Amino acid sequence: MVSNGPEWKVNVPEDTLVIEPALPKRMCIQLQEQILKSLMNIAAFLVKARNIATSDPRKVIHGVKVGMALSLVSLFYYMKPLYDGVGGNAMWAVITVVVAFEYSVGATIAKSFNRASATFLAGSIGVGVHWVANQCGEQLEPVILQASVTILAAAATFSRFIPSVKARFDYGVMIFILTFSFVSVSGYRVDKLLELARNRVSTIAIGTSICIFTSMLFYPVWAGKELHNLIYKNLERLADSLDGCVTEYFKDNEERVNRKHEGYKFVLNSKAGEEAMANMARWEPAHGRFKFRHPWKQYLKVGASMRSCAYCIETLSGFINSEVEAPELLKKHMKEVCMTLSSASSNVLKELAATTKTMTKSTKTRFFVQEMNFAVQSFKSVFEALSKQTLLLTEHEAGEEKTSKETQTVPIMAIFPIATLATLLIEITERVENIVVEVENMAAQAEFEVENKPFKYDQDQVIIHP
Amino acid sequence: MVSNGPEWKVNVPEDTLVIEPALPKRMCIQLQEQILKSLMNIAAFLVKARNIATSDPRKVIHGVKVGMALSLVSLFYYMKPLYDGVGGNAMWAVITVVVAFEYSVGATIAKSFNRASATFLAGSIGVGVHWVANQCGEQLEPVILQASVTILAAAATFSRFIPSVKARFDYGVMIFILTFSFVSVSGYRVDKLLELARNRVSTIAIGTSICIFTSMLFYPVWAGKELHNLIYKNLERLADSLDGCVTEYFKDNEERVNRKHEGYKFVLNSKAGEEAMANMARWEPAHGRFKFRHPWKQYLKVGASMRSCAYCIETLSGFINSEVEAPELLKKHMKEVCMTLSSASSNVLKELAATTKTMTKSTKTRFFVQEMNFAVQSFKSVFEALSKQTLLLTEHEAGEEKTSKETQTVPIMAIFPIATLATLLIEITERVENIVVEVENMAAQAEFEVENKPFKYDQDQVIIHP
Numbered sequence: 001m002v003s004n005g006p007e008w009k010v011n012v013p014e015d016t017l018v019i020e021p022a023l024p025k026r027m028c029i030q031l032q033e034q035i036l037k038s039l040m041n042i043a044a045f046l047v048k049a050r051n052i053a054t055s056d057p058r059k060v061i062h063g064v065k066v067g068m069a070l071s072l073v074s075l076f077y078y079m080k081p082l083y084d085g086v087g088g089n090a091m092w093a094v095i096t097v098v099v100a101f102e103y104s105v106g107a108t109i110a111k112s113f114n115r116a117s118a119t120f121l122a123g124s125i126g127v128g129v130h131w132v133a134n135q136c137g138e139q140l141e142p143v144i145l146q147a148s149v150t151i152l153a154a155a156a157t158f159s160r161f162i163p164s165v166k167a168r169f170d171y172g173v174m175i176f177i178l179t180f181s182f183v184s185v186s187g188y189r190v191d192k193l194l195e196l197a198r199n200r201v202s203t204i205a206i207g208t209s210i211c212i213f214t215s216m217l218f219y220p221v222w223a224g225k226e227l228h229n230l231i232y233k234n235l236e237r238l239a240d241s242l243d244g245c246v247t248e249y250f251k252d253n254e255e256r257v258n259r260k261h262e263g264y265k266f267v268l269n270s271k272a273g274e275e276a277m278a279n280m281a282r283w284e285p286a287h288g289r290f291k292f293r294h295p296w297k298q299y300l301k302v303g304a305s306m307r308s309c310a311y312c313i314e315t316l317s318g319f320i321n322s323e324v325e326a327p328e329l330l331k332k333h334m335k336e337v338c339m340t341l342s343s344a345s346s347n348v349l350k351e352l353a354a355t356t357k358t359m360t361k362s363t364k365t366r367f368f369v370q371e372m373n374f375a376v377q378s379f380k381s382v383f384e385a386l387s388k389q390t391l392l393l394t395e396h397e398a399g400e401e402k403t404s405k406e407t408q409t410v411p412i413m414a415i416f417p418i419a420t421l422a423t424l425l426i427e428i429t430e431r432v433e434n435i436v437v438e439v440e441n442m443a444a445q446a447e448f449e450v451e452n453k454p455f456k457y458d459q460d461q462v463i464i465h466p
Numbered sequence: 467m468v469s470n471g472p473e474w475k476v477n478v479p480e481d482t483l484v485i486e487p488a489l490p491k492r493m494c495i496q497l498q499e500q501i502l503k504s505l506m507n508i509a510a511f512l513v514k515a516r517n518i519a520t521s522d523p524r525k526v527i528h529g530v531k532v533g534m535a536l537s538l539v540s541l542f543y544y545m546k547p548l549y550d551g552v553g554g555n556a557m558w559a560v561i562t563v564v565v566a567f568e569y570s571v572g573a574t575i576a577k578s579f580n581r582a583s584a585t586f587l588a589g590s591i592g593v594g595v596h597w598v599a600n601q602c603g604e605q606l607e608p609v610i611l612q613a614s615v616t617i618l619a620a621a622a623t624f625s626r627f628i629p630s631v632k633a634r635f636d637y638g639v640m641i642f643i644l645t646f647s648f649v650s651v652s653g654y655r656v657d658k659l660l661e662l663a664r665n666r667v668s669t670i671a672i673g674t675s676i677c678i679f680t681s682m683l684f685y686p687v688w689a690g691k692e693l694h695n696l697i698y699k700n701l702e703r704l705a706d707s708l709d710g711c712v713t714e715y716f717k718d719n720e721e722r723v724n725r726k727h728e729g730y731k732f733v734l735n736s737k738a739g740e741e742a743m744a745n746m747a748r749w750e751p752a753h754g755r756f757k758f759r760h761p762w763k764q765y766l767k768v769g770a771s772m773r774s775c776a777y778c779i780e781t782l783s784g785f786i787n788s789e790v791e792a793p794e795l796l797k798k799h800m801k802e803v804c805m806t807l808s809s810a811s812s813n814v815l816k817e818l819a820a821t822t823k824t825m826t827k828s829t830k831t832r833f834f835v836q837e838m839n840f841a842v843q844s845f846k847s848v849f850e851a852l853s854k855q856t857l858l859l860t861e862h863e864a865g866e867e868k869t870s871k872e873t874q875t876v877p878i879m880a881i882f883p884i885a886t887l888a889t890l891l892i893e894i895t896e897r898v899e900n901i902v903v904e905v906e907n908m909a910a911q912a913e914f915e916v917e918n919k920p921f922k923y924d925q926d927q928v929i930i931h932p
Contacts, residue, residue: 049628059627066643067620071612074651094651098619098644146537153564154533161525162515177532178564185540185560268777272738308780311734315781318774318893383882416849419885427784 059103061219066101069214073097073207092200096207101215105287106223106280108215112208113283114172119204122176123197125152126183133184145184153177167279224281224290227274227299228356234270234306235353235435237263239346241313242428246342249320249421250335261317267310274303289359295445302356302438309431316424319417334418337379341425344368344375345432352439360449369436376429383422525569527685532567535680539563539673558666562673567681571753572689572746574681578674579749580638585670588642589663591618592649599650611650619643633745690747690756693740693765694822700736700772701819701901703729705812707779708894712808715786715887716801727783733776740769755825761911768822768904775897782890785883800884803845807891810834810841811898818905826915835902842895849888 053060076090100111133144156173159165165173183197215221244261278296286292348368355362442448519526542556566577599610622643625631631639649663681687710727744762752758814834821828908914 045628045630048630049625052627053624060624062627063620063622063624066623067616070619070643070647071616074612074615074647091648091651094647095644098640098647146540149540150533150537153536154529156529157532158519158526158529159515161518161528162511164511164514174564177536178561181536181540181560181564182557185557269737271735308784311777311780312784314774314777315890315893318778318897319889415881416885416889419882420889423785423882423886424781427781431784 058219058221062103062221065214065218066097068218069097069101069210070094072214073210076206090203092203093207093210096204097211100208101211104221104223104226104277104280105212105215106277106282106284108211109283110168110280111171112211114169115175116201116204116208118169118172118175119179119200122179123183123200126180127194127197129184149181149184152180167275168282220287222281222284222287222290223277224284224294224296225288227277227281227296228290230270230274230277231299231302231306232353232356234267234303235349235356237266238306238309238313239349239353241310241317242342242346242349245313245317245320246338246425250331250339264310264313264317267306268314270303271307274300291446295442298438298442298445302435302442305431305434305438309428309435312424312428312431316421316428319420319424330415330418334382334421337375337382338421338425341372341375341379341429344372345425345429348372348432348436352435355439355443355448359446361443365436365440369433372429372432376426379422379426524685524687528569528687531680531684532563534684535563535567535676536560538680539676542672556669558669559673559676562670563677566674567677570687570689570692570743570746571678571681572743572748572750574677575749576634576746577637578677580635581641582667582670582674584635584638584641585645585666588645589649589666592646593660593663595650615647615650618646633741634748686753688747688750688753688756689743690750690760690762691754693743693747693762694756696736696740696743697765697768697772698819698822700733700769701815701822703732704772704775704779705815705819707776707783708808708812708815711779711783711786712804712891716797716805730776730779730783733772734780736769737773740766757912761908764904764908764911768901768908771897771900771904775894775901778890778894778897782887782894785886785890796881796884800848800887803841803848804887804891807838807841807845807895810838811891811895814838814898814902818901821905821909821914825912827909831902831906835899838895838898842892845888845892 073090073093076093096112096115100108100115102108102111129145129148133141133148136144156177160170160173179200241261241264248261278300281294281296284290348365351362351365351368355365539556539559542559562578562581566574566581568574568577595611595614599607599614602610622639626636626639645666707727707730714727744766747760747762750756814831817828817831817834821831
């Protein structure tokens with residue numbers, strides 16, 4: 001079995017060459033390895049946690065805020081006078097804080113509102129059903145209660161599948177089922193039903209108000225602001241990706257190491273996050289530069305138009321990384337127009353990002369869009385100039401050699417990469433124009449301010465693209 | 467103000483022409499309108515709910531299951547002997563059922579496990595902390611308890627931001643904080659702490675077992691099976707979209723009404739759903755044809771490779787719907803090779819879908835991939851045949867008219883659309899090959915069965931692509 005060939009040595013792990021130790025020692029070694037392994041896992045976990053903490057300290061602050069809110073609410077337990085007021089039900093305030101305290105203010109308000117209103121609604125219906133059941137006699141009472149719980153729970157659970165309910169009231173429906181079962185089932189035993197209900201409502205009020213105030217007053221994280229930032233950062237990412245892709249394509253081979261253009265991947269996957277944030281943002285009061293009825297839904301449309309553009313950039317990036325290469329001559333010929341077109345598109349995107357970031361309608365946007373359209377036109381005219389050298393489709397009469405010393409010939413396959421690049425770039429400009437429309441709608445709906453100083457045309461710049 | 471021009475009539479709603487009635491009557495009309503409006507909203511909501519119910523009756527069944535589980539657990543309240551056993555704590559069993567009963571079996575097990583283990587862990591730590599605090603004297607006790615709640619809650623809340631914790635234990639961490647606060651805070655008053663803990667554990671055990679059994683025994687919805695179905699249906703969607711796009715491109719203009727090729731949009735947005743299902747599927751026991759350690763993570767890789775292909779199809783679809791049109795002559799020339807290539811790719815996708823659906827390794831896949839590669843080669847050779855008619859890049863010497871009566875000329879811009887189509891189709895075949903690799907990995911990891919009857923080559927079919 002044992003061979004001395006060098007190939008053999010390569011394939012076998014080192015410790016098989018060691019003489020096997022006795023069983024207890026082997027177990028000891030295994031145990032040590034296991035412990036070492038789990039220690040390393042824990043270390044890796046801690047490193048990951050530290051990285052998250054350093055990259056976004058607000059997440060640490062959120063943890064501290066939850067701790068603060070909890071110790072605030074637990075004061076109801078420790079302080080004699082407060083405890084006497086609320087009694088053992090203070091537990092429900094603690095539960096409310098733990099359950100309803102979310103990362104963003106919007107989510108906290110949504111959960112608090114859901115919890116409070118669902119508890120109140122379910123409590124009232126529960127008491128009503130209980131009263132009806134009580135009137136029907138001792139025999140029928142459990143039957144009616146049981147049937148009402150079953151039917152209402154089934155209907156409410158089903159309603160969670162309806163998108164409009166799921167988006168805004170998912171948690172509320174759950175609390176409704178919970179409270180209704182609670183009241184109608186426990187009502188059978190607990191006689192002081194109304195007092196229980198009153199206590200529950202007051203403790204939940206304490207819990208939700210602690211939640212909302214803590215989340216709003218100490219380093220608040222507004223879902224709306226997060227969404228706003230995400231949108232303009234994604235616009236910047238798209239602009240960088242587009243620039244990066246085209247620059248990389250026209251670079252010399254050795255230099256292709258820059259991965260800056262991967263930002264579009266982030267845009268591709270931001271749909272779920274955007275929708276969640278928009279849902280939460282609708283619950284938030286006016287904050288910073290955002291009014292109460294800020295058009296958050298329009299942000300989703302901007303997001304969708306950006307994703308559509310990102311799909312195209314993804315294809316462009318895949319195409320740039322593929323092996324098909326245009327001949328150097330053609331590449332040189334096309335470099336300038338391609339770069340001009342892509343930088344015109346990315347200028348529009350950057351301007352949109354600035355518009356969104358500063359919330360001021362920019363007079364430059366229209367200019368940049370025009371410049372982009374000029375670039376498309378001059379791009380097309382370069383190709384039309386090329387097209388004077390027509391392509392001959394002689395089907396079967398491919399006779400007469402036309403190549404001579406004076407003319408440089410390019411096979412038709414060679415222009416494919418450039419043609420694809422051109423079509424993709426033009427498609428991207430169309431999708432960028434969609435983004436412009438959506439951002440302008442957003443600016444109109446959100447009543448962005450108009451820029452004070454009007455933008456002066458740089459004459460030289462205009463002359464370049466007549 | 468009032469003009470009789472017809473333009474004016476168009477812009478004003480009809481009822482402004484009616485003479486205004488007295489105030490009470492107006493209010494009455496407004497009220498009627500409001501009621502009518504809300505009735506119509508309710509009707510629309512009900513129609514939507516009915517549509518959801520008819521399109522997926524399992525959602526209704528889920529509602530019924532929750533109702534059943536709740537009435538089962540509330541029996542603990544109504545039946546004297548059971549009630550005496552568990553006491554007023556039966557409420558916790560009800561809460562557990564409401565909170566932990568999810569749509570899929572995996573999610574229910576995950577929540578039940580999270581709830582049970584987090585309660586147990588937090589309970590033990592809470593009792594420990596309580597004992598330590600008790601030893602430190604009456605003065606220090608509340609301080610220690612308060613500090614431990616604050617610190618542990620802050621740390622645990624922060625840990626929810628770590629992706630690996632969030633994916634599997636998000637709910638557990640919340641329950642941990644809840645139970646720990648509960649035990650350490652209420653422990654200050656309630657002396658029978660251990661009895662409380664024992665009661666809590668037993669009621670949660672009752673609740674979770676009712677949840678798990680109801681969800682597993684009556685019309686179970688397995689997250690794993692859902693994910694499996696989603697993956698093969700998405701493969702079919704991609705195949706249909708690809709076929710649809712290319713067919714539509716080569717159709718006559720009038721016929722372009724078929725929207726069958728929009729299935730790829732579903733694939734674009736399936737990331738979040740796939741990840742959630744894979745996370746739940748890991749909790750599920752063996753069911754149907756799926757073993758306990760089925761490689762659910764590999765399904766995510768298949769999903770990612772499919773999305774990469776879908777991005778390309780999205781670009782293709784955008785390009786097909788754009789106004790740029792290739793000349794009819796070229797289109798006719800290219801129709802056959804393009805259709806062959808796209809149908810070869812979609813055959814591969816369909817075969818992969820069949821492989822996944824039936825969970826049997828298909829001997830045909832390799833054959834179809836080969837056929838696709840043949841199609842790429844013959845596709846390229848058609849273009850190379852075209853390239854014998856070389857394109858002249860005469861830079862400045864664009865003299866001598868080469869167009870003569872015998873040859874049909876095509877301007878270079880005209881081949882752009884075809885060139886783009888070709889590049890995109892070839893890019894799509896490359897991405898399809900990625901999907902093949904990922905599906906084969908999946909088949910190997912999940913130990914798909916090997917097909918019994920070996921696939922017989924259809925000689926005629928092979929001869930077409932030598």
